[in-house]
Amino acid sequence: xxxxxxxxxxxxxxxxxxxxxxxxxxxxxxxxxxxxxxxxxxxxxxxxxxxxxxxxxxxxxxxxxxxxxxxxxxxxxxxxxxxxxxxxxxxxxxxxxxxxxxxxxxxxxxxxxxxxxxxxxxxxxxxxxxxxxxxxxxxxxxxxxxxxxxxxxxxxxxxxxx
Amino acid sequence: xxxxxxxxxxxxxxxxxxxxxxxxxxxxxxxxxxxxxxxxxxxxxxxxxxxxxxxxxxxxxxxxxxxxxxxxxxxxxxxxxxxxxxxxxxxxxxxxxxxxxxxxxxxxxxxxxxxxxxxxxxxxxxxxxxxxxxxxxxxxxxxxxxxxxxxxxxxxxxxxxxxxxxxxxxxxxxxxxxxxxxxxxxxxxxxxxxxxxxxxxxxxxxxxxxxxxxxxxxxxxxxxxxxxxxxxxxxxxxxxxxxxxxxxxxxxxxxxxxxxxx
Numbered sequence: 001x002x003x004x005x006x007x008x009x010x011x012x013x014x015x016x017x018x019x020x021x022x023x024x025x026x027x028x029x030x031x032x033x034x035x036x037x038x039x040x041x042x043x044x045x046x047x048x049x050x051x052x053x054x055x056x057x058x059x060x061x062x063x064x065x066x067x068x069x070x071x072x073x074x075x076x077x078x079x080x081x082x083x084x085x086x087x088x089x090x091x092x093x094x095x096x097x098x099x100x101x102x103x104x105x106x107x108x109x110x111x112x113x114x115x116x117x118x119x120x121x122x123x124x125x126x127x128x129x130x131x132x133x134x135x136x137x138x139x140x141x142x143x144x145x146x147x148x149x150x151x152x153x154x155x156x157x158x159x160x161x162x
Numbered sequence: 163x164x165x166x167x168x169x170x171x172x173x174x175x176x177x178x179x180x181x182x183x184x185x186x187x188x189x190x191x192x193x194x195x196x197x198x199x200x201x202x203x204x205x206x207x208x209x210x211x212x213x214x215x216x217x218x219x220x221x222x223x224x225x226x227x228x229x230x231x232x233x234x235x236x237x238x239x240x241x242x243x244x245x246x247x248x249x250x251x252x253x254x255x256x257x258x259x260x261x262x263x264x265x266x267x268x269x270x271x272x273x274x275x276x277x278x279x280x281x282x283x284x285x286x287x288x289x290x291x292x293x294x295x296x297x298x299x300x301x302x303x304x305x306x307x308x309x310x311x312x313x314x315x316x317x318x319x320x321x322x323x324x325x326x327x328x329x330x331x332x333x334x335x336x337x338x339x340x341x342x343x344x345x346x347x348x349x350x351x352x353x354x355x356x357x358x359x360x361x362x363x364x365x366x367x368x369x370x371x372x373x374x375x376x377x378x379x380x381x382x383x384x385x386x387x388x389x390x391x392x393x394x395x396x397x398x399x400x401x402x403x404x405x406x407x408x409x410x411x412x413x414x415x416x417x418x419x420x421x422x423x424x
Contacts, residue, residue, distance in 0.1 A: 018181060058237070093180050105307075115178050116179065
């Protein structure tokens, strides 16, 4: 279990961070998942890493609502001087963080699983404990919201005229 | 896939990856401060009585406030619609009638908890497609984000304010307690402290308006500290406490805590 945690911990923590939007809750989630896995064991699991993601997504659904206030507070923090040199990157990350906040937990998880973890519909369905059709539905509802939040409609696109 | 979708995908892949770089460094020794913090004083103060698992300190039956494994069940399905817990409620509404049956598809550790059926009730004044009550929890349709939570549900999460006329004795269950002073020996617990009391006492629930409420209470002096011989029962064995409360501003102050008579 310690080996598994050592190998998967960093990656799982980044995944948890994208789901929650803050460090403390991400670490809480990951530790709770490892604690649960240590109780049940991982030796019988075909894909322990995928199982861990599923546990994490499920846990986040119930914890997510209680961390919302903290997440909102974080999103209001100004850009620090030290980050000023990377202003465009910081602005992009900040915009992404705020955009993710408007999504319900399942839609947010679907977006992170697809565009960060690069999972297929079938893998996402396993992680989200639902059918592949539901995965597509979650994404199709999430993407228009993200597009609006990220103001992509306002960016010039190739071939645009007038 | 049209051009705007391609653009959105590129932005998502780029910025999610960049955002993930802001994640903290993985620390296998991390000990979960956030949710266990408020429980630690009691747990340490009554050392040997608490269950310590993986660094998380759990009190008995502390419901939504406990640290480690209390996050399940985490999904309710009613006729194909998914609902999620409404979060840390400070008051539980009485149900407005049986709506349907639903299923809880097991916990986070899906191998351990089998799916099971539950009765689903309406919440007064709310359409069941938005909010329902099942198993002493309020559930919200998964399409709601935290920002868009129905107002009636947001109100359930607001702190309960004190409206008592003078000192009143109420019965309840202590969910957590936190002393300002670190314990000096096993069982040590001193004022000032704060605690969370869950109560179905009509004095606090405004008759039958709420099924239960959770009130945040301050204990200011030693007369407000539970007698040592009762702390195990009150803090760790889920025994009911008899608590004398009064108002100070909008807040609750405890004058005395004792083990409730059976």
